Amino acid sequence: MQRRTAFLILTLALMGTGMSCSQRPETVPSIPKASSSLSASGGDSAVPAEKYQVRLETTKGDVVIEVYPEWAPIGAARFRELVSIGFYNDCAFFRVLPGFMAQFGMNGNPEIHNRWAENRIKDDPVRQSNQRGYVTFAKTGQPDSRSTQLFINFEHNKFLDADGFAPIGKVVEGLEVIESLYSGYGESASHQQPTIAARGNEFLRGQFPKLDYIKLATLVDSSAPPTQTPASE
Numbered sequence: 001m002q003r004r005t006a007f008l009i010l011t012l013a014l015m016g017t018g019m020s021c022s023q024r025p026e027t028v029p030s031i032p033k034a035s036s037s038l039s040a041s042g043g044d045s046a047v048p049a050e051k052y053q054v055r056l057e058t059t060k061g062d063v064v065i066e067v068y069p070e071w072a073p074i075g076a077a078r079f080r081e082l083v084s085i086g087f088y089n090d091c092a093f094f095r096v097l098p099g100f101m102a103q104f105g106m107n108g109n110p111e112i113h114n115r116w117a118e119n120r121i122k123d124d125p126v127r128q129s130n131q132r133g134y135v136t137f138a139k140t141g142q143p144d145s146r147s148t149q150l151f152i153n154f155e156h157n158k159f160l161d162a163d164g165f166a167p168i169g170k171v172v173e174g175l176e177v178i179e180s181l182y183s184g185y186g187e188s189a190s191h192q193q194p195t196i197a198a199r200g201n202e203f204l205r206g207q208f209p210k211l212d213y214i215k216l217a218t219l220v221d222s223s224a225p226p227t228q229t230p231a232s233e
Contacts, residue, residue, distance in 0.1 A: 053172070053220035054083050058093075059212045060181060063174035064220065065135050072124035075137050075146060075168040080219070082148055087112075088217035092204050095190040096183040096212075098154065103138060104214060105149030106193065108201030120147050124166040130157040133175045134167040152178050181212045 049069065056063040069076040082088060088104070095103035107113035122144050130136055130153050138149035152171060171178060189196070189208045196203060204211060 051169075052080060054079070055216075055218050055220050056088070056174075056214050057216040057218075058177060058181075058214050061174060061177040063177050064172050065169050066172045067135075067169035071128050072137075072166040072168045074121050074124050075166060078121050078137075078146070078148075079150070079168055083217050083219055086217075087116075087148065088214050090201065091214045091217070092189075092201065092208075092211045093181045093213065094196065094204065094208070094211060095151075095187065096181045097186065098179075098183050100155065100157065101151040101153050102178050102181050103149060103151040103190070105138065105147075106196050107148075108204070110198055110200045113197050113200065116148060120145055123164060124168075126161050126164060126166045128167045130160045130165055130167055131170070132156050133171040135169045135171065136160070136165045136167045139164065154179060182210045184210060 051066060051068045054065045054067065056065065067076045067079060087107070090108050091104055092106070092108065093102050093104045094106060095101075107116065123139075123146065128134065132153055132155050134153050135150055136153065137146040138151055139145045150168075152175075153167075185208050189204065189211065192203070192207070
């Protein structure tokens with residue numbers, strides 16, 4: 001059963017070849033140009049040197065992901081790049097399988113999706129196991145096929161390690177939020193990846209209205225002072 005599920009990750013990631021997410025047009029009106037600095041044919045000059053955090057403001061609550069470049073430097077750099085340009089804003093968790101994982105990363109705007117459809121990155125060696133709460137790029141069965149789709153493990157899915165799924169970080173706050181995402185559609189939305197790529201969130205909201213979304217994904221400023229809680233009188 002586990003091997004079959006791993007195969008589904010591979011094949012369903014392949015169905016959505018663009019594997020990216022949408023941004024809010026009112027906040028980022030221009031369409032970002034797909035980067036080549038991390039592509040499968042390019043280098044890895046944009047690899048971040050230090051760990052960083054990403055806050056996901058979702059329809060179920062906030063989640064914080066901590067990313068460790070030493071785990072998977074190329075994947076860590078791609079995720080930071082996409083978050084920085086608002087790529088995951090208004091992005092659906094289109095595949096949520098209890099006891100396995102929650103997957104996101106398809107662009108809700110078809111024009112943006114097509115910009116990134118073939119912009120894949122090199123594989124990273126698997127240095128960490130796919131433990132509960134760990135965040136990993138989806139990929140196909142082909143080398144260097146990662147693009148923008150990721151998944152968050154609900155359990156220790158160790159069997160994925162041998163298939164080349166390299167975690168880039170882990171959820172450090174809000175794993176219970178991820179586990180509360182709507183899962184009633186099972187694989188139904190994921191099987192529609194070609195249509196999602198062509199019609200985006202208009203299709204998802206019409207056919208799968210109960211899906212949860214990332215409303216906003218932002219980098220956490222580690223240099224900012226912690227928020228002070230006012231003393232009670």
